[in-house]
Amino acid sequence: MHSTEKKIESMGLTLPAVAAPLAAYVPAIQSERYVHTSGQLPLIDGKLPLTGKVGAEISPEQAKDLARTCALNTPAAVKSVAGDLDRIKRAVKVVGFVASAPNFTGQPGVINGASELLGEVLDDKGIHARSALGVTVLPLDAPVAVELQVELMD
Known part of the structure; x- marks a missing residue:
């Protein structure tokens, strides 16, 4: 097991299997040195x-916890195309x-759940730019969804 996955386990978490798409898309795609995930629900x-x-x-507190779950699902999507989470140079x-x-x-307070988890898992590589948007409804009536873009090492 690689160090990023060990870090996740040391936090008492388990890297989930990549979530199956709900429609006509893929969980993540690599373009040159970047991986872009689709929106990850708190599945x-x-x-x-x-x-x-x-x-x-x-509640906002429940939603923040769900955003953490979304963020844990994003590395699973990244790994599905990058093969190894230790290739992550930085969250973008x-x-x-x-x-x-x-x-x-x-x-912003809700999405802090995702940002904080990525910081815990990736340390300084987890510092990122961010948008936190309010929307009317999400797929399956989910309260939150999170997308992640990372840069990979060569």
Whole structure:
């Protein structure tokens, strides 16, 4: 096992299998030295633990935990095309989507769950640019989704 995966295990986490696509796309694609993931939902064993809108059915704290789960699913997608997570030179960009109740404006705090996990797993390589967006609805009524772009070492 490689060091990034060992780090994930040392955190008491398990790198999941890459989530199967819900439609006509792939979980990740490599273009030269970059890997772009599709939006990763907070699936655990292929199921959403919670559904609904943040600020209504889902609390910001619950959503932050779900964003962590999304972020754990992103390395699985990266590994599916890069072969080895130790090839990650750096995280470049995170885009987080939060299915939000009309008056909810705490999207950055929710997506911090993803950013913090990537920082824990990748250390300094996990520092990234980011967008945190509120949306009306996500696939399967998921509360959050996260995309990741990484640069690979040659």
